[in-house]
Amino acid sequence: xxxxxxxxxxxxxxxxxxxxxxxxxxxxxxxxxxxxxxxxxxxxxxxxxxxxxxxxxxxxxxxxxxxxxxxxxxxxxxxxxxxxxxxxxxxxxxxxxxxxxxxxxxxxxxxxxxxxxxxxxxxxxxxxxxxxxxxxxxxxxxxxxxxxxxxxxxxxxxxxxxxxxxxxxxxxxxxxxxxxxxxxxxxxxxxxxxxxxxxxxxxxxxxxxxxxxxxxxxxxxxxxxxxxxxxxxxxxxxxxxxxxxxxxxxxxxxxxxxxxxxxxxxxxxxxxxxxxxxxxxxxxxxxxxxxxxxxxxxxxxxxxxxxxxxxxxxxxxxxxxxxxxxxxxxxxxxxxxxxxxxxxxxxxxxxxxxxxxxxxxxxxxxxxxxxxxxxxxxxxxxxxxxxxxxxxxxxxxxxxxxxxxxxxxxxxxxxxxxxxxxxxxxxxxxx
Amino acid sequence: xxxxxxxxxxxxxxxxxxxxxxxxxxxxxxxxxxxxxxxxxxxxxxxxxxxxxxxxxxxxxxxxxxxxxxxxxxxxxxxxxxxxxxxxxxxxxxxxxxxxxxxxxxxxxxxxxxxxxxxxxxxxxxxxxxxxxxxxxxxxxxxxxxxxxxxxxxxxxxxxxxxxxxxxxxxxxxxxxxxxxxxxxxxxxxxxxxxxxxxxxxxxxxxxxxxxxxxxxxxxxxxxxxxxxxxxxxxxxxxxxxxxxxxxxxxxxxxxxxxxxxxxxxxxxxxxxxxxxxxxxxxxxxxxxxxxxxxxxxxxxxxxxxxxxxxxxxxxxxxxxxxxxxxxxxxxxxxxxxxxxxxxxxxxxxxxxxxxxxxxxxxxxxxxxxxxxxxxxxxxxxxxxxxxxxxxxxxxxxxxxxxxxxxxxxxxxxxxxxxxxxxxxxxxxxxxxxxxxxxxxxxxxxxxxxxxxxxxxxxxxxxxxxxxxxxxxxxxxxxxxxxxxxxxxxxxxxxxxxxxxxxxxxxxx
Numbered sequence: 001x002x003x004x005x006x007x008x009x010x011x012x013x014x015x016x017x018x019x020x021x022x023x024x025x026x027x028x029x030x031x032x033x034x035x036x037x038x039x040x041x042x043x044x045x046x047x048x049x050x051x052x053x054x055x056x057x058x059x060x061x062x063x064x065x066x067x068x069x070x071x072x073x074x075x076x077x078x079x080x081x082x083x084x085x086x087x088x089x090x091x092x093x094x095x096x097x098x099x100x101x102x103x104x105x106x107x108x109x110x111x112x113x114x115x116x117x118x119x120x121x122x123x124x125x126x127x128x129x130x131x132x133x134x135x136x137x138x139x140x141x142x143x144x145x146x147x148x149x150x151x152x153x154x155x156x157x158x159x160x161x162x163x164x165x166x167x168x169x170x171x172x173x174x175x176x177x178x179x180x181x182x183x184x185x186x187x188x189x190x191x192x193x194x195x196x197x198x199x200x201x202x203x204x205x206x207x208x209x210x211x212x213x214x215x216x217x218x219x220x221x222x223x224x225x226x227x228x229x230x231x232x233x234x235x236x237x238x239x240x241x242x243x244x245x246x247x248x249x250x251x252x253x254x255x256x257x258x259x260x261x262x263x264x265x266x267x268x269x270x271x272x273x274x275x276x277x278x279x280x281x282x283x284x285x286x287x288x289x290x291x292x293x294x295x296x297x298x299x300x301x302x303x304x305x306x307x308x309x310x311x312x313x314x315x316x317x318x319x320x321x322x323x324x325x326x327x328x329x330x331x332x333x334x335x336x337x338x339x340x341x342x343x344x345x346x347x348x349x350x351x352x353x354x355x356x357x358x359x360x361x362x363x364x365x366x367x368x369x370x371x372x373x374x375x376x377x378x379x380x381x382x383x384x385x386x387x388x389x390x391x392x393x394x395x396x397x398x399x400x401x402x403x404x405x406x407x408x409x410x411x412x413x414x415x416x417x418x419x420x421x422x423x424x425x426x427x428x429x430x431x
Numbered sequence: 432x433x434x435x436x437x438x439x440x441x442x443x444x445x446x447x448x449x450x451x452x453x454x455x456x457x458x459x460x461x462x463x464x465x466x467x468x469x470x471x472x473x474x475x476x477x478x479x480x481x482x483x484x485x486x487x488x489x490x491x492x493x494x495x496x497x498x499x500x501x502x503x504x505x506x507x508x509x510x511x512x513x514x515x516x517x518x519x520x521x522x523x524x525x526x527x528x529x530x531x532x533x534x535x536x537x538x539x540x541x542x543x544x545x546x547x548x549x550x551x552x553x554x555x556x557x558x559x560x561x562x563x564x565x566x567x568x569x570x571x572x573x574x575x576x577x578x579x580x581x582x583x584x585x586x587x588x589x590x591x592x593x594x595x596x597x598x599x600x601x602x603x604x605x606x607x608x609x610x611x612x613x614x615x616x617x618x619x620x621x622x623x624x625x626x627x628x629x630x631x632x633x634x635x636x637x638x639x640x641x642x643x644x645x646x647x648x649x650x651x652x653x654x655x656x657x658x659x660x661x662x663x664x665x666x667x668x669x670x671x672x673x674x675x676x677x678x679x680x681x682x683x684x685x686x687x688x689x690x691x692x693x694x695x696x697x698x699x700x701x702x703x704x705x706x707x708x709x710x711x712x713x714x715x716x717x718x719x720x721x722x723x724x725x726x727x728x729x730x731x732x733x734x735x736x737x738x739x740x741x742x743x744x745x746x747x748x749x750x751x752x753x754x755x756x757x758x759x760x761x762x763x764x765x766x767x768x769x770x771x772x773x774x775x776x777x778x779x780x781x782x783x784x785x786x787x788x789x790x791x792x793x794x795x796x797x798x799x800x801x802x803x804x805x806x807x808x809x810x811x812x813x814x815x816x817x818x819x820x821x822x823x824x825x826x827x828x829x830x831x832x833x834x835x836x837x838x839x840x841x842x843x844x845x846x847x848x849x850x851x852x853x854x855x856x857x858x859x860x861x862x863x864x865x866x867x868x869x870x871x872x873x874x875x876x877x878x879x880x881x882x883x884x885x886x887x888x889x890x891x892x893x894x895x896x897x898x899x900x901x902x903x904x905x906x907x908x909x910x911x912x913x914x915x916x917x918x919x920x921x922x923x924x925x926x927x928x929x930x931x932x933x934x935x936x937x938x939x940x
């Protein structure tokens with residue numbers, strides 16, 4: 001038996017003709033244009049604020065137009081039976097390489113991974129190298145993920161991440177926020193850019209920020225070549241204005257407690273809106289981080305003292321930070337190919353004491369709040385990014401049975417389902 | 432003690448006849464001579480003094496002991512886990528059952544057991560019991576945490592074939608990864624050399640516990656294993672180090688290595704024949720003075736690398752091959768057929784589902800992941816249904832980790848594979864999925880007669896879980912190894928030496 005979700009992938013433009021053959025037997029076609037409204041009926045809505053049973057969600061023009069128990073379904077709407085299922089907002093993969101890395105070990109398919117030689121890429125924008133047709137995106141989406149905050153990395157200032165929607169379509173149609181945050185690395189991770197010194201890396205950063213301020217005041221002189229030499233190009237210095245004006249948050253990848261303290265000093269000195277990533281020892285400064293309203297991106301699976309920056313690693317860092325009042329985001333730290341395990345990571349955190357609702361928030365509403373994006377929140381007026389699950393979305397026994405991005409039901413056919421289809425029958429295809 | 436002192440000396444001067452008498456004396460003094468077995472299928476006596484020239488390192492010597500040693504443990508206390516759901520991985524599950532452990536093995540399991548006086552009773556209400564989890568693929572101890580060059584002891588990447596290398600010698604038993612793996616329910620694992628080399632060396636089957644030497648922690652009686660690797664990794668490592676640079680080069684090197692091993696075996700056999708003939712002649716000469724007194728035939732020079740590969744050809748080694756692509760898997764099987772050896776498990780085996788019938792026919796297991804894919808070219812076609820499809824075809828699937836993080840949640844990796852299979856219409860039972868991380872890896876390591884299932888008479892390798900082991904929320908509450916409680920969640924992990932004095936973690940976990 002071949003599940004319907006493994007049927008042949010059909011180009012979008014043909015979907016209207018053969019739509020009924022697609023998507024999980026729900027009577028709705030993948031990629032159906034949003035002119036027609038869709039009603040999801042009878043599912044249990046789960047949000048960080050609580051559950052609502054037997055909810056009806058009406059989607060039209062890409063947005064949630066109405067939501068509630070026992071709503072009337074507009075005439076002509078496509079009806080999706082959600083009975084016995086759970087519906088949540090689409091999940092957000094923060095700190096991801098989706099759309100940037102296809103095959104990690106194939107150099108040509110790696111985008112935005114910078115080395116130490118040219119450590120400053122403040123003007124770099126992920127969207128210029130983002131590939132929305134990546135097969136890795138398709139696989140991650142089947143894990144219920146509808147948004148990615150795709151990041152560049154390496155060097156000192158790697159560049160600007162982007163909040164991308166994961167619907168089928170173009171870079172333009174999927175760009176939610178082209179500049180989501182400026183990616184910076186400190187501590188051990190910055191060592192290679194500054195003679196192996198983390199202190200020197202901080203000094204470089206200070207010098208760059210000073211250059212950016214000086215540049216802003218002396219643009220005319222700069223254009224005539226009458227300023228001192230700056231440590232970065234004019235485009236990079238322009239991009240840093242956004243950071244210094246507080247318009248663009250910085251995500252600082254850092255692990256050691258003392259380096260986190262340094263990052264906090266920097267943030268205070270330059271009035272940066274800071275988010276920490278990795279942040280293995282952040283739990284030791286939980287109260288300070290809560291007071292400074294610094295959110296932390298964590299991977300609950302990472303419990304090894306993998307470096308001397310991480311000797312004070314604990315199993316339940318997410319819980320400790322959450323209890324101290326820190327906004328936590330749960331995100332993977334491995335390859336793009338493993339992004340689909342996001343909900344399992346949230347489940348692992350629950351296993352170590354994080355309230356279930358906080359775990360769901362950490363992969364939906366918190367990233368939305370922290371990066372200032374109107375996603376991850378299933379409410380009237382919001383973009384219809386949602387997932388219908390066969391059960392508890394964090395539990396291994398559940399799977400996404402329908403994924404909707406911007407009101408469009410996504411095909412669940414991908415490289416892997418096609419392979420399964422080809423090799424499902426024994427003695428069938430010849431490899 | 433004895434064997435080590437003997438081994439050190441033997442390595443120094445193996446071929447000097449003058450040394451022989453000294454060595455014999457030393458061996459006798461160390462008390463090692465009697466415990467040395469040749470490890471071959473030669474009849475006792477045929478090797479004669481070869482035990483002097485072919486001694487075993489202590490962990491190898493322990494590996495030659497009977498597996499039965501794994502079934503008794505003087506340190507083991509009597510433990511009863513009561514009122515739990517017992518998932519045996521042997522085809523059954525017992526509701527509200529009791530399992531009784533005594534002297535290091537399972538003495539009873541069922542619903543109406545008499546618990547001996549003095550036993551430690553653990554109330555397992557609403558909890559689950561499974562066999563200890565076994566990982567066929569780990570580099571814990573040879574690539575330790577923190578990840579430093581100083582602690583990088585898993586790839587002897589100086590030559591494409593290093594069959595003489597042994598993971599046991601690279602193992603650091605204070606690796607903080609060890610206690611974390613055990614807290615995830617791991618009782619036993621195969622520690623392998625990395626995949627830089629075509630033939631990386633011998634694996635090491637360890638009881639997952641901190642402290643001591645590899646030779647202290649080796650699973651008693653576990654057979655010898657060998658790590659081989661095909662495909663991208665050796666190509667990448669040796670492409671710019673003089674080769675092999677291509678798959679052509681890789682296969683040429685595999686075949687050359689086994690050809691040499693075959694010739695080594697021939698030389699050993701010839702020596703045995705010549706020696707026997709000489710001995711008979713000499714006996715006759717000594718008795719009746721017939722013939723001329725001849726000197727003994729020259730003994731072949733011992734080669735530690737060829738010795739390992741020759742043992743592979745004699746069927747004494749469980750061969751573990753890192754291989755991703757279906758064509759590589761088939762071609763390696765063709766090479767093994769050509770030289771007449773058997774492969775026990777293909778590791779990673781991302782595309783095994785494409786050639787599962789062939790693997791089933793050859794009786795080869797696969798050690799694979801559930802959700803890893805796409806991180807390199809040869810991993811591009813990984814699908815979560817791999818283990819389920821292999822099982823469905825009647826084959827032996829194993830879910831392995833190759834990761835010091837995922838090894839802590841191997842139960843969850845198996846669960847994901849089971850649910851992925853079911854979603855694809857492949858009926859995988861919980862027992863079958865549990866076998867992916869217990870009975871089947873035990874088979875791949877050759878220790879399935881004593882561990883890997885919960886059955887009367889088996890080794891007391893047992894995990895008590897806080898909830899269903901296939902739930903993302905469940906934790907290992909108690910991990911028992913050979914009847915000894917290695918980990919209790921209530922008490923937390925015992926810090927390894929490395930962790931001591933880092934006051935935050937020393938007290939935080």
